[in-house]
Amino acid sequence: MTPPVRGARRSDHRQAIATDEPFDLLVIGGGASGAGTALDAVSRGLRVALVERDDLSAGTSSRSTKLIHGGVRYLEKAVKQLDRSQFALVRDALHERALLIRNAPHLCHALPLVTPLYDWVQVPYVMTGLKLYDVLAGRSNLHSSRFVNAREAKRRFPQLKAQGLRGGVLYYDGQFDDARMNVAIALSAAERGAVVLTHAEVTGLHHEGGRLAGATVRDRLSGERLEVRARALVNAAGPYADAIRRFDDPAAEPMLTASSGVHVVLDERFAPPDTGLLIPKTEDGRVLFLLPWLGSTLVGTTDQPAPVVDDPQATEGEIEYILRHLERYFDVPVVRADVKAAWSGLRPLVSDPKASDTARLSRDHVVHVSETGLVTIAGGKWTTYRRMAADTVEAAVKAGRLDDVRPSATVDLKLVGAEHFDADGAAGLAARGYDADVAQYLHHAYGDRAAAVAELAEAGLAARLAPGYPFLEAEVVYAQRFELAVTAQDVLHRRTRLAFLDAAAAAAATPRVEALLAEAAPSAA
Numbered sequence: 118m119t120p121p122v123r124g125a126r127r128s129d130h131r132q133a134i135a136t137d138e139p140f141d142l143l144v145i146g147g148g149a150s151g152a153g154t155a156l157d158a159v160s161r162g163l164r165v166a167l168v169e170r171d172d173l174s175a176g177t178s179s180r181s182t183k184l185i186h187g188g189v190r191y192l193e194k195a196v197k198q199l200d201r202s203q204f205a206l207v208r209d210a211l212h213e214r215a216l217l218i219r220n221a222p223h224l225c226h227a228l229p230l231v232t233p234l235y236d237w238v239q240v241p242y243v244m245t246g247l248k249l250y251d252v253l254a255g256r257s258n259l260h261s262s263r264f265v266n267a268r269e270a271k272r273r274f275p276q277l278k279a280q281g282l283r284g285g286v287l288y289y290d291g292q293f294d295d296a297r298m299n300v301a302i303a304l305s306a307a308e309r310g311a312v313v314l315t316h317a318e319v320t321g322l323h324h325e326g327g328r329l330a331g332a333t334v335r336d337r338l339s340g341e342r343l344e345v346r347a348r349a350l351v352n353a354a355g356p357y358a359d360a361i362r363r364f365d366d367p368a369a370e371p372m373l374t375a376s377s378g379v380h381v382v383l384d385e386r387f388a389p390p391d392t393g394l395l396i397p398k399t400e401d402g403r404v405l406f407l408l409p410w411l412g413s414t415l416v417g418t419t420d421q422p423a424p425v426v427d428d429p430q431a432t433e434g435e436i437e438y439i440l441r442h443l444e445r446y447f448d449v450p451v452v453r454a455d456v457k458a459a460w461s462g463l464r465p466l467v468s469d470p471k472a473s474d475t476a477r478l479s480r481d482h483v484v485h486v487s488e489t490g491l492v493t494i495a496g497g498k499w500t501t502y503r504r505m506a507a508d509t510v511e512a513a514v515k516a517g518r519l520d521d522v523r524p525s526a527t528v529d530l531k532l533v534g535a536e537h538f539d540a541d542g543a544a545g546l547a548a549r550g551y552d553a554d555v556a557q558y559l560h561h562a563y564g565d566r567a568a569a570v571a572e573l574a575e576a577g578l579a580a581r582l583a584p585g586y587p588f589l590e591a592e593v594v595y596a597q598r599f600e601l602a603v604t605a606q607d608v609l610h611r612r613t614r615l616a617f618l619d620a621a622a623a624a625a626a627t628p629r630v631e632a633l634l635a636e637a638a639p640s641a642a
């Protein structure tokens with residue numbers, strides 16, 4: 118059995134951050150960008166601390182569509198505007214897609230998606246576009262896309278409206294569990310020596326001789342104030358990046374606007390277990406995905422201008438919008454009561470304050486360095502987190518004048534759970550007596566660490582947290598001991614994904630999760 122991460126309780130990291138010696142790099146924010154940056158930096162031999170105000174992945178990074186993709190939408194834009202930089206963006210993301218699947222095979226897999234076509238005129242357009250997607254992927258391509266006739270489209274995705282269906286294009290992208298990937302990245306950084314402190318908020322920055330020198334951090338569990346010194350600082354606070362920039366310079370021009378993206382979750386009747394659906398154009402020109410995910414059906418997303426708030430919620434209007442479109446494309450009736458969970462994520466749209474056209478909003482990432490040396494990473498997408506992190510650390514090395522720094526080593530770095538991952542490992546768990554759904558789930562969520570969770574389960578924690586879902590009581594204890602979880606929300610939202618799948622089931626499980634957390638580790642905070 119591969120040993121679980123040592124020293125992965127929050128209390129270990131709380132102790133380690135209280136040092137007078139400056140870190141090489143302090144990262145603010147524990148989403149994909151911040152965790153990725155911490156991992157990249159430790160892979161170069163830097164001394165790194167990361168502080169996250171809430172939990173790992175508590176912001177946008179747990180609320181994505183869970184696709185590892187080059188962006189079919191961006192490709193369309195590239196073709197329409199004949200924009201080489203957009204083509205490069207798609208190509209690079211497709212390359213990263215392959216790396217993610219290789220470096221975290223337990224959490225990522227290829228997913229076939231059908232694009233249904235109800236008008237013959239659309240066929241050559243969509244077909245050419247998706248063939249171009251294959252070409253841009255080059256050697257990183259997952260499988261070739263192809264036209265499927267109406268019968269095959271319906272066979273692949275039986276819920277699809279049959280009337281008027283001409284056929285579809287079948288293409289492939291990657292799918293993953295975003296929050297668990299985020300945790301795996303942060304734990305991989307912690308295993309290599311990074312201090313990763315959650316529930317710790319940056320409330321101010323300090324400067325020495327006109328240069329950034331550290332941050333004031335409030336431990337949100339104890340209320341204590343800490344001064345953390347560092348030679349370079351990275352601002353990876355997602356939608357809150359402008360607030361951090363104002364700690365550095367109260368007159369800083371905003372870089373971000375936000376739009377909200379809502380997903381709803383339905384049960385497994387609404388999608389086949391192994392194929393997704395891409396609705397290429399809704400009534401107002403948006404893209405809608407319908408995806409099988411952890412035994413349920415994920416549908417989204419909307420795109421509406423939105424204010425930056427903690428824990429954004431899906432509005433009834435946004436939920437209605439999604440259901441209305443499902444009715445249009447579905448032969449299976451869907452009603453409001455079918456919605457088991459709905460969540461909203463904030464997409465930060467970035468304009469580089471240094472760019473000549475500051476009004477231009479881009480989905481690409483921007484690395485911005487302030488006069489005092491604050492490195493802000495904003496925008497981009499989950500799929501390209503590794504590349505974004507490498508760019509960010511390079512900027513931080515320059516801004517902090519750090520010497521003797523090795524090149525990034527993340528291209529081949531297997532994330533926690535991946536190193537000894539055996540693709541057939543679920544069979545071993547099933548042989549130990551686990552139900553098939555639990556065996557599959559543990560195998561994919563924990564990779565080569567699944568046996569450690571199983572050992573806890575076999576020590577009296579094998580009960581499910583909620584009927585019909587594969588999450589076990591053992592995971593609560595494991596999350597607290599080895600995955601930096603502290604609160605019931607950390608466990609229910611981002612170590613297991615119960616709260617994202619079924620809000621009522623998560624609410625019902627909360628007292629038991631709280632009791633297990635209290636019993637298992639009184640010193641975890």
Ligand SMILES: Cc1cc2nc3c(=O)[nH]c(=O)nc-3n(C[C@H](O)[C@H](O)[C@H](O)COP(=O)(O)OP(=O)(O)OC[C@H]3O[C@@H](n4cnc5c(N)ncnc54)[C@H](O)[C@@H]3O)c2cc1C
Nearest residue numbers: 146148149150170176177178181182184319355378499500
């Ligand atoms: C609806 C939606 C769907 C998406 N779908 C996809 C997809 O399918 N595929 C894909 O590749 N990309 C997708 N994306 C994009 C992707 O989710 C984001 O690019 C990515 O998650 C951004 O990560 P981040 O770390 O920059 O931000 P966040 O995840 O928001 O992380 C920022 C963190 O900073 C913390 N923080 C804020 N202030 C402070 C402070 N003062 N002190 C300490 N910490 C602080 C926050 O708590 C938060 O955890 C989607 C985005 C949205 C909105």
